[in-house]
Amino acid sequence: MTGYALDVRDLRVTLAGKRILDGVSFRCPEGTVTAVMGPSGTGKSTMLRAINRLLDLNPEARVEGDILIRGRSVWDMEPYEVRRRATMVFQDPNPFPHMSIYDNVAVGPRLHGLARSKQELDEIVRWALERAMLWDEVKDRLGDPPSKLSGGQRQRLSLARALAVKPEILLLDEPTANVDPVNAVKIEEAIRSLVREEGITVVFVTHMPSQAVRVSDYLVFLYGGRVVEQGPSREVALNPSNPLTEKFFRGEL
Amino acid sequence: MTRRVSRGPLSRLLRRVRGVRSRDDERFLLLHLPAGLTLLLVILAMLGVFIAYSIPIISREGLHVFTDTTWRAVEGDPQAEWYGLLPAIYGSVYTSLIAVLIAAPLSVSLAVTLEELTPRRLRGSLSLLTDLMAATPTIIYGLWGLAFLAPHMYPILSWLSNHASWIPLFSKHPSSGYTIATAGVLLAVMSTPFAAAVIREAYSMIPLSIREAAYSLGATRLEVIRILLGMIKPSIVAGLALAFARAIGETVAVSLVIGNSMTITPSVTDSGITVSSLIASQFGNAGFYHYMASALFAGGLVIFAIGLAVNVAAVWYMKKWEEKVVGVAS
Ligand SMILES: Nc1ncnc2c1ncn2[C@@H]1O[C@H](COP(=O)(O)OP(=O)(O)OP(=O)(O)O)[C@@H](O)[C@H]1O
Ligand SMILES: [Mg+2]
Secondary structure: OOOEEEEEEEEEEEEOOEEEEEEEEEEEEOOOEEEEEOOOOOOHHHHHHHHOOHHHHOOOEEEEEEEEEOOEEHHHOOHHHHHHHEEEEOOOOOOOOOOOHHHHHHHHHHHOOOOOOHHHHHHHHHHHHHHOOOHHHHOOOOOOOHHHOOHHHHHHHHHHHHHOOOOOEEEEEOOOOOOOHHHHHHHHHHHHHHHHHHOOEEEEEOOOHHHHHHHOOEEEEEEOOEEEEEEEHHHHHHOOOOHHHHHHHOOOO | OOOOOOOOHHHHHHOOOOOOOOHHHHHHHHHHHHHHHHHHHHHHHHHHHHHHHHHHHHHHHOOHHHHOOOEEOOOOOHHHOEEOOHHHHHHHHHHHHHHHHHHHHHHHHHHHHHHHHOOHHHHHHHHHHHHHHHHOOHHHHHHHHHHHHHHHHHHHHHHHHHHOOOOHHHOOOOOOOOOHHHHHHHHHHHHHHHHHHHHHHHHHOOOHHHHHHHHOOOOOHHHHHHHHHHHOHHHHHHHHHHHHHHHHHOOHHHHHHOEOOOOOOOOOOOOEOOHHHHHHHHOOOHHHOOOHHHHHHHHHHHHHHHHHHHHHHHHHHHHHHHHHHHOOOO
């Protein structure tokens, strides 16, 4: 074991002929949160999609470089295995509208045969909803459609759905961007306790420096398709060595 | 400031329609109302004619015209005439159900194939082909069924009735390829492009974010397709309702391949008849008899009612679905 849950090496991505990522490298130690920051349009979302091979779906995407999950290259795995081990939560909440709250969470475990009985499935669903800090609010109406939830609740449902497949890595793409402050705090808490108690490794894209400091152990700052600075979050945030990072934290980028 | 306008009685009437607030709204309504109302009137007039023309046979036979199996046309002796539509009604429903059962997997597969599995370059020409299939006149399908499908179905149906006659579906040995099964298959081929178009449209509207959500749980391509198809169930139902409507209304193609015999049989390897093909084949002779035309109109009324019922059921299902998904119920 390398001790790294995720090891991104010289990742290069072009979309429709346009270079988006130009040699990105960073490593995430097992059981830590890495915040990825950078101005809009630098390719943060694209990077997450490259990591779990969602970019395979885009015929115009070309990905080079290596990505190792617990020491194994994603190119040596089936794409669906990669995506199961590194699930993603998106910028906008996207629960399946035609499934009940329960089924949204159960769909992953069902796909992967994680439960041998209804009771086991119930337990996984409950575990995931508790982990996403949603259980108390929905436990009496698991049969409701997601349309009856608020936006923030829907985002936590998306988180629960991703957790229910028991991933090793969680890729979070600005999960609090479209969510009110109360829900944002809940999601942050959920992430911290997931890492602490379940040992999951998190890559967390965020725009907010304060959030990055609160939630993450390490910080990666992307600019123009490259990593311009990385290190322990507090150090980078309090004492940026790169002028670009400093400017970003002052809100000037 | 708003200009004061004196409003005439027409204007006052128009303003009672919800959403009409301005002169422009009134004009818009006046422009579109006549066309819409005309169409509605035509449909009502059609229904009226069918009811009116059905009255002679219904007042003579009562509801037996719908439930009886005898079809007796006697020239010059109206008292001896007797018309029972049940075999034709049965055949219409039976062939259309077979068609929908076959069209269901076919149209879903066609939609998925075009949307998911066809390379972008080929998609255009392939969808043009399916549009062409939908636009092809039904007589063309009929002739194809007559000359190609029926003779090729015959050995298959014979084999089935030889080896599986214990299944009621294949109990009768076919005397030719002109059977209920042939009609059902032909109707399925004809209505699949329509159902597929509706399903495809809905499938292509599924947001990318939902698709990505499914993939990012580690679903394989087929599993993703299954999840996405679950999401457009109402459109699948709507597409199949359309297919059913087309199948039950089809006339000439069916009459060319079904064998046109007034029988009620569970065996798809037997020949049969449908209301539409009965009307098409008999209406030319109806003038020689006193009640036959009226009986055929009554048959038209039945088809109309069944088509309406299927559509109402489909709409009802979609509404239920909407309530479930969007949560507007109660
Ligand atoms: N499917 C695509 N095809 C072509 N270009 C794309 C595609 N998706 C994104 N891009 C481009 O790639 C660049 C990076 O986009 P990306 O969404 O990764 O940025 P981001 O850092 O996540 O931005 P934000 O903070 O606004 O979410 C942008 O310039 C965008 O225009
Ligand atoms: Mg983004």
